[in-house]
Amino acid sequence: MTPRPEPSTRFLRSAQGWPYLLVPFIPAAIALELAGAPAPAVFFAAALGIIPTAALMGTSTEELAARSGPGIGGLLNVTFGNAPELIIALFALSEGLHEVVKASIIGSVIGNILLVLGAAMLVGGIGREKQNFNETTASVQSLMLFLASAALLMPAIFELSEGRGLPIAGDEIVDYGSDVERLSVCVAVVLMATYVIGLFFSLRTHRDLFNPPYQHEDTLGWSVRRSVVMLAIAGAFVGLMSEVLVGSIAEASESIGLSEFFIGVIVVAIVGNAAEHWVAVLVAHKDKMDLAVNIAIGSGAQVALFVAPVLVLASFVVGPHPLALVFNGFELGALFLATIIASFVAHEGESTWFEGVQLLAVYVVLGVAFFFA
Numbered sequence: 001m002t003p004r005p006e007p008s009t010r011f012l013r014s015a016q017g018w019p020y021l022l023v024p025f026i027p028a029a030i031a032l033e034l035a036g037a038p039a040p041a042v043f044f045a046a047a048l049g050i051i052p053t054a055a056l057m058g059t060s061t062e063e064l065a066a067r068s069g070p071g072i073g074g075l076l077n078v079t080f081g082n083a084p085e086l087i088i089a090l091f092a093l094s095e096g097l098h099e100v101v102k103a104s105i106i107g108s109v110i111g112n113i114l115l116v117l118g119a120a121m122l123v124g125g126i127g128r129e130k131q132n133f134n135e136t137t138a139s140v141q142s143l144m145l146f147l148a149s150a151a152l153l154m155p156a157i158f159e160l161s162e163g164r165g166l167p168i169a170g171d172e173i174v175d176y177g178s179d180v181e182r183l184s185v186c187v188a189v190v191l192m193a194t195y196v197i198g199l200f201f202s203l204r205t206h207r208d209l210f211n212p213p214y215q216h217e218d219t220l221g222w223s224v225r226r227s228v229v230m231l232a233i234a235g236a237f238v239g240l241m242s243e244v245l246v247g248s249i250a251e252a253s254e255s256i257g258l259s260e261f262f263i264g265v266i267v268v269a270i271v272g273n274a275a276e277h278w279v280a281v282l283v284a285h286k287d288k289m290d291l292a293v294n295i296a297i298g299s300g301a302q303v304a305l306f307v308a309p310v311l312v313l314a315s316f317v318v319g320p321h322p323l324a325l326v327f328n329g330f331e332l333g334a335l336f337l338a339t340i341i342a343s344f345v346a347h348e349g350e351s352t353w354f355e356g357v358q359l360l361a362v363y364v365v366l367g368v369a370f371f372f373a
Contacts, residue, residue: 019051019054019055019278020052022048022049022051022052023052025046025052026237026240026241029042029045029048029049029241029244029245030244033046039248040248040256042248043249043252044252047267047268049241050088050242050272050274053238053241054084054234054238054271054274056230056233056234057080057084057231057235058080058276060230061080061227061231063222063230067223067227082108082299082302082307084238084272084273085104085108085307087235087239088238088245088246088268088272089101089105089307090242090311090314090318091242091243091245092104092246092249092264092268093315093319093323094246094319095246095247095249095250097246097264098324099167099261099328100260100264100268102264102325102326102327102331103260103261103263103269104264104265104272105303105307105308106265106327107264107265107266107268107270108272108273108299109145109149109335109338110265110300110335110338110363111270111273112277112297112303113145113297113342114338114341114360114362115277115360116277116280116296116299117296117297118355118356118357119277119281120280120283120293120356121289121353121359122353122357122360123285124281124285125352125353125356126353128287128353131284131350131351131352132289132349132350133292133293134293134349135348137294138294138345138346139346139347140202141294141298141342141346142301142342142343142345143343144194145301145339146342148194149335149339151187151190152191152325152335153332154187155180155183155324156325156326158180159176159180166327166328167326167327168328169259169261169328180326184323184324185312185313185322187309187312188308188309188310188325191309192306194305195302195309198305245271249263249264249268261328261330266367266370276299279295280296283295293346297342297345297346300338300342308325311323330369330370
């Protein structure tokens with residue numbers, strides 16, 4: 001009789017456990033960094049090492065949220081949902097990699113809307129004629145994303161109206177004037193205020209709509225104390241891996257022939273939320289398209305409404321100078337394509353596998369354009 005695998009082994013083999021198979025890359029990245037290994041090796045080891053730490057942070061948050069009630073639980077989810085990419089961006093700010101930070105912001109938005117939602121629609125739609133999701137919830141989130149995108153456009157319009165051009169994709173750091181920096185702060189404050197009001201809307205007045213009962217059904221049963229401890233451990237390792245990753249970006253990009261812009265908009269944007277991205281695809285496969293759309297569009301909106309403003313305000317105390325929200329032409333084009341597509345998808349309230357293919361095709365085209373930029 002074949003012995004049954006241990007619970008830990010079964011978990012690692014499960015769909016939720018695969019990120020933890022990458023745990024060996026954490027000590028590997030640290031060892032390579034201390035040994036002075038080539039920057040590309042350090043970068044890729046750190047990038048893979050971030051994935052299990054981000055997964056642990058997400059799992060800990062879910063466990064804690066499941067035992068805190070729908071209101072506090074929802075607040076925990078939206079607070080820590082994009083914590084890994086925020087931590088990565090803060091380390092990039094400290095190194096003065098402003099264009100990498102802005103690229104990662106846009107990369108996170110288009111990654112959620114095109115890559116994650118596209119993969120979820122494709123996987124979930126296979127074998128099904130169509131999948132349905134709550135049109136009202138998706139429309140609210142896509143509208144928030146669209147309004148945030150409009151606000152993020154204004155500093156670029158200000159630069160153009162003043163006779164100054166937009167940054168180019170190859171720029172490493174651009175020091176803008178104080179006027180556009182003050183404008184960026186005003187935009188950040190408005191976006192954060194909208195985000196806080198949105199939390200009140202989704203967690204209080206329309207809580208049942210935005211917190212479906214199946215959202216936390218796959219929890220592991222951790223106690224509150226264990227969840228807090230694991231969340232702290234995950235945060236520490238995310239910070240460590242982020243520091244190693246960011247420290248190797250400049251040299252690695254030069255060695256492997258990729259621009260810092262491409263690394264920021266594609267690589268950094270994906271690794272910070274790889275585990276959360278996988279969850280969206282997994283729940284879509286289980287025909288829970290409401291949750292998949294909520295994760296994809298909601299996470300994209302959170303990046304624009306919360307992560308970007310926090311980085312602007314943090315840049316006044318972290319890094320060489322304040323971060324101005326002036327995006328290059330590629331970033332602005334990609335942002336508005338993603339927001340328009342999100343609005344169109346949300347308005348339908350249903351999806352098919354072929355729509356997923358189309359979203360993925362757009363992401364590939366943008367990725368190719370970013371590569372040649």
